[in-house]
Amino acid sequence: xxxxxxxxxxxxxxxxxxxxxxxxxxxxxxxxxxxxxxxxxxxxxxxxxxxxxxxxxxxxxxxxxxxxxxxxxxxxxxxxxxxxxxxxxxxxxxxxxxxxxxxxxxxxxxxxxxxxxxxxxxxxxxxxxxxxxxxxxxxxxxxxxxxxxxxxxxxxxxxxxxxxxxxxxxxxxxxxxxxxxxxxxxxxxxxxxxxxxxxxxxxxxxxxxxxxxxxxxxxxxxxxxxxxxxxxxxxxxxxxxxxxxxxxxxxxxxxxxxxxxxxxxxxxxxxxxxxxxxxxxxxxxxxxxxxxxxxxxxxxxxxxxxxxxxxxxxxxxxxxxxxxxxxxxxxxxxxxxxxxxxxxxxxxxxxxxxxxxxxxxxxxxxxxxxxxxxxxxxxxxxx
Amino acid sequence: xxxxxxxxxxxxxxxxxxxxxxxxxxxxxxxxxxxxxxxxxxxxxxxxxxxxxxxxxxxxxxxxxxxxxxxxxxxxxxxxxxxxxxxxxxxxxxxxxxxxxxxxxxxxxxxxxxxxxxxxxxxxxxxxxxxxxxxxxxxxxxxxxxxxxxxxxxxxxxxxxxxxxxxxxxxxxxxxxxxxxxxxxxxxxxxxxxxxxxxxxxxxxxxxxxxxxxxxxxxxxxxxxxxxxxxxxxxxxxxxxxxxxxxxxxxxxxxxxxxxxxxxxxxxxxxxxxxxxxxxxxxxxxxxxxxxxxxxxxxxxxxxxxxxxxxxxxxxxxxxxxxxxxxxxxxxxxxxxxxxxxxxxxxxxxxxxxxxxxxxxxxxxxxxxxxxxxxxxxxxxxxxxxxxxxxxxxxxxxxxxxxxxxxxxxxxxxxxxxxxxxxxxxxxxxxxxxx
Numbered sequence: 001x002x003x004x005x006x007x008x009x010x011x012x013x014x015x016x017x018x019x020x021x022x023x024x025x026x027x028x029x030x031x032x033x034x035x036x037x038x039x040x041x042x043x044x045x046x047x048x049x050x051x052x053x054x055x056x057x058x059x060x061x062x063x064x065x066x067x068x069x070x071x072x073x074x075x076x077x078x079x080x081x082x083x084x085x086x087x088x089x090x091x092x093x094x095x096x097x098x099x100x101x102x103x104x105x106x107x108x109x110x111x112x113x114x115x116x117x118x119x120x121x122x123x124x125x126x127x128x129x130x131x132x133x134x135x136x137x138x139x140x141x142x143x144x145x146x147x148x149x150x151x152x153x154x155x156x157x158x159x160x161x162x163x164x165x166x167x168x169x170x171x172x173x174x175x176x177x178x179x180x181x182x183x184x185x186x187x188x189x190x191x192x193x194x195x196x197x198x199x200x201x202x203x204x205x206x207x208x209x210x211x212x213x214x215x216x217x218x219x220x221x222x223x224x225x226x227x228x229x230x231x232x233x234x235x236x237x238x239x240x241x242x243x244x245x246x247x248x249x250x251x252x253x254x255x256x257x258x259x260x261x262x263x264x265x266x267x268x269x270x271x272x273x274x275x276x277x278x279x280x281x282x283x284x285x286x287x288x289x290x291x292x293x294x295x296x297x298x299x300x301x302x303x304x305x306x307x308x309x310x311x312x313x314x315x316x317x318x319x320x321x322x323x324x325x326x327x328x329x330x331x332x333x334x335x336x337x338x339x340x341x342x343x344x345x346x347x348x349x350x351x352x353x354x355x356x357x358x359x360x361x362x363x364x365x366x367x368x369x370x371x372x373x374x375x376x377x378x379x380x381x382x383x
Numbered sequence: 384x385x386x387x388x389x390x391x392x393x394x395x396x397x398x399x400x401x402x403x404x405x406x407x408x409x410x411x412x413x414x415x416x417x418x419x420x421x422x423x424x425x426x427x428x429x430x431x432x433x434x435x436x437x438x439x440x441x442x443x444x445x446x447x448x449x450x451x452x453x454x455x456x457x458x459x460x461x462x463x464x465x466x467x468x469x470x471x472x473x474x475x476x477x478x479x480x481x482x483x484x485x486x487x488x489x490x491x492x493x494x495x496x497x498x499x500x501x502x503x504x505x506x507x508x509x510x511x512x513x514x515x516x517x518x519x520x521x522x523x524x525x526x527x528x529x530x531x532x533x534x535x536x537x538x539x540x541x542x543x544x545x546x547x548x549x550x551x552x553x554x555x556x557x558x559x560x561x562x563x564x565x566x567x568x569x570x571x572x573x574x575x576x577x578x579x580x581x582x583x584x585x586x587x588x589x590x591x592x593x594x595x596x597x598x599x600x601x602x603x604x605x606x607x608x609x610x611x612x613x614x615x616x617x618x619x620x621x622x623x624x625x626x627x628x629x630x631x632x633x634x635x636x637x638x639x640x641x642x643x644x645x646x647x648x649x650x651x652x653x654x655x656x657x658x659x660x661x662x663x664x665x666x667x668x669x670x671x672x673x674x675x676x677x678x679x680x681x682x683x684x685x686x687x688x689x690x691x692x693x694x695x696x697x698x699x700x701x702x703x704x705x706x707x708x709x710x711x712x713x714x715x716x717x718x719x720x721x722x723x724x725x726x727x728x729x730x731x732x733x734x735x736x737x738x739x740x741x742x743x744x745x746x747x748x749x750x751x752x753x754x755x756x757x758x759x760x761x762x763x764x765x766x767x768x769x770x771x772x773x774x775x776x777x778x779x780x781x782x783x784x785x786x787x788x789x790x791x792x793x794x795x796x797x798x799x800x801x802x803x804x805x806x807x808x809x810x811x812x813x814x815x816x817x818x
Contacts, residue, residue: 351435355629361629365626369563369564372563373564
C-alpha cells in the first residue's frame with residue numbers, strides 16, 4: 001500500500017512540477033518583452049546648454065550600466081560639450097559639481113551628432129523610415145517585443161520641443177510618430193521621459209497604447225537646473241534628471257523597484273516644478289512594471305530539466321516572391337537635349353527683326369511730332 | 384553756362400566709364416537696391432535672347448519691360464553702356480534747361496509782385512536775386528549726374544535711367560509750355576511704368592498757368608484745356624500701345640508689364656514697402672491690401688494739387704518723390720530723379736527743420752542695406768526683418784525729407800503774404816505749424 005501511494009504522490013509531484021514549468025513556459029512566451037532599446041536625445045546646442053548633454057549622458061550611463069549594449073542605444077547629441085573649446089576640462093562632462101562624476105567616460109558611442117540631430121532624423125529613427133544607406137548603429141531596429149525607453153531633453157514650450165535653435169517638433173507630431181510605431185509593431189511598451197520646460201504638454205496628445213510618460217514639469221511651469229560649477233562655469237544638470245540619476249544609481253540589474261517609485265522621484269521640494277506622469281494608456285499596472293524592464297536589459301532565463309512541448313508547430317513562411325524573370329522594360333530617355341542641333345550650330349537662324357510696318361509707323365509719328373513742334377517751315381527744306 | 388555743363392557731362396561720363404570697366408559693374412548689376420524685376424538689364428538681355436529663339440519674351444516671368452524697349456535695344460544691345468550714359472546726359476541737360484526756364488519764370492513773377500507791392504515790408508530777405516539763382520541749373524544737373532544713386536543705376540544698366548530721361552524731357556516740355564510734347568512724353572513715361580500718370584495734374588496746372596487760363600472748375604476754358612490735354616495724352620498712349628502690339632503681334636505684354644506692376648507677384652526684396660507685407664499676407668486679404676497700397680500712390684495727387692495749384696513745379700517734385708517712395712518696385716534711380724530737384728528749392732534752407740536727421744538716416748540706411756543683405760542672405764545670422772527695418776527707415780526719412788520741404792515751401796509763401804516776423808494777437812512771437 002505504501003509504495004503505490006508513494007509512487008502516486010511522487011508522480012503527482014512530478015506532474016505538478018511539469019505543469020508548473022509548462023505554465024511558466026507559457027508565460028515566458030506570452031508576457032512582456034524580449035529585448036530593450038533606448039533612444040536618448042539632447043536637442044540643444046551651444047555651451048550654455050551643457051546641462052542638457054549632461055542629462056542625456058547620465059541616462060546613457062545608467063542604461064549601459066544596467067546592461068543595455070551600445071548596439072541597442074541610439075544616442076543623439078546636438079553639440080559636443082566634451083571637446084568644446086570652452087570646456088576647461090576637455091573630454092569630460094560632469095554631472096555633479098566639484099567634478100564628482102564624469103558621465104562622458106571612455107566608451108561613449110554617439111550615433112547622431114551635431115547637426116545630424118534634426119526633427120526629421122529623429123522621426124525617421126522612431127518610425128524606421130530611413131534611407132537604405134543608413135548604418136545599423138543609426139537605426140532603431142526594434143520589434144513588437146521590444147521595450148523602448150525614449151528620453152528627450154532640451155528647451156521646450158507648450159506643445160513643442162526646440163531642436164538646434166532652428167526648428168521644433170510638436171506634441172502632435174510626436175504622438176503620430178508613436179502611433180506609426182504601434183501600427184508597425186515597433187514596440188511592446190514605451191517609456192517616455194522628457195526633461196524640458198512645460199514637458200507635460202509633450203505627452204498630452206499620445207493616443208497609442210502601452211505608453212508610460214513622465215515629464216519634469218507641468219504646462220506653465222519651467223524645469224529648473226540644478227547646480228552650477230564655478231570651475232566649468234555653467235549649470236551641470238537639470239534638477240529632475242539629477243534626482244533621477246541619483247535614483248537610478250541605486251538600481252542594479254536584479255532590483256525589483258517598480259514604476260510607482262520612479263513617479264515619486266523629485267518631489268516639488270526638490271524639483272520646484274511638479275513632475276507629471278501619464279499611465280492611462282498603459283495596459284499593465286505601473287506597480288508591476290520593473291525599472292529594469294526599461295532601463296536594463298534583463299534576460300529572462302529559467303533553468304529547467306524538463307522537456308517542454310511547444311504546442312504550436314512552427315510553420316515555415318513560404319516565399320511568395322515571384323521567381324519569374326525580371327521584367328526588363330526597355331527604358332529610354334526623352335531626347336531632352338537636341339545634341340545634333342548644338343553640334344551643328346547654325347548661328348541664329350531666325351534673327352528677329354521688328355516688322356517693317358512698325359518701323360515705318362514709329363518714325364512717321366516721330367517726324368510728325370518733330371514738325372509740329374518746330375513748325376512746318378522746315379518741311380520745305382526737305383521736299 | 385554751356386562750358387561748365389559740358390565739363391560736368393565729361394566728368395560724369397568719365398566716372399561711369401571708369402566704373403563700367405571695373406569689376407564692380409557686375410556686382411552692382413545684381414544689387415536689389417539698384418535693379419528691380421522691372422528694370423534689370425539681365426532680364427532685358429534674356430527677353431532679347433528669347434525673342435531670337437522664336438519665343439515671346441513675355442512667356443514666363445522673365446521680362447517685364449515694354450516692347451518699345453525691345454525695339455530700342457534690339458539695335459543697341461552692343462552699345463548698351465553708351466545708351467545709358469546718353470540717357471543720363473539727356474536727363475541732366477533736360478533738367479538743366481527746364482530749371483533755367485523755370486527760374487526765369489519765378490524771377491519774372493517775383494518782379495511783378497514786387498512792383499505791385501504785394502510783399503510785406505519785412506520780407507526783403509526772402510526775395511530771391513538773380514545772382515543766387517544763376518548757378519541753380521548747373522547744380523541741378525550736377526545733383527543728377529554725380530549722385531551716387533544715379534551712377535549706380537547707370538552702371539547697373541537699369542532701365543530706370545531711360546524712364547528718368549523720359550520724365551525729365553516731360554518736365555522740360557511742360558516748363559517750356561509745349562502741351563503736345565508734354566502730353567507725348569508723359570504718355571511714354573506712363574507707358575513704361577504706370578505711376579507718372581499722377582504728373583498729369585501738375586502738367587495741366589503749369590500749362591494753364593502759363594497760358595493764363597484760370598484754374599476754376601466752373602469755367603469752360605478750364606475744361607476745354609483739360610479735354611485737349613487729355614485727348615493728346617490718351618491719344619499718344621493708345622498709339623504707343625498699338626505700336627507695341629504691332630511690334631510683337633500679340634497683346635501679352637499687357638499682363639506682363641501692367642499686370643506685373645499692379646499685382647506685384649514678385650516679392651524679391653527691394654527698397655520699397657510692398658515685398659515684406661505681401662510675403663506674409665494671407666491670400667484672402669491680398670487683393671484688398673494690393674488695392675490699398677496702389678491707391679496710396681495716387682491718392683495724394685488731388686489734395687496736393689488743390690493746395691499747390693499756384694506752384695505746379697513744386698507739385699511735380701512732390702509727386703515724383705511720392706511715386707518713388709510708394710511705387711511697387713522702387714530703386715535708387717527713382718530717388719535720384721527727385722533729389723536732382725533739391726537745388727531749385729535751395730532758398731528754403733532757412734525753414735528746413737530736419738536736415739541733419741534726414742541726411743544722417745539716408746546715409747546710414749544706404750550703408751546698412753548691403754551690410755544687412757549680406758548678413759541675411761550669406762551669413763544667415765540676420766533675417767528679413769533687419770532688411771525691412773532698414774527699408775522702412777529709408778522710406779520714412781524720404782517722407783520726412785519731402786514733408787520738410789513742403790513745410791518750408793508753404794511757410795515761405797505764408798511769410799510772403801503775412802510778413803516774416805509773425806506775431807500772435809497778444810504780441811508774442813508766433814510759430815508756424817504744418818497741420
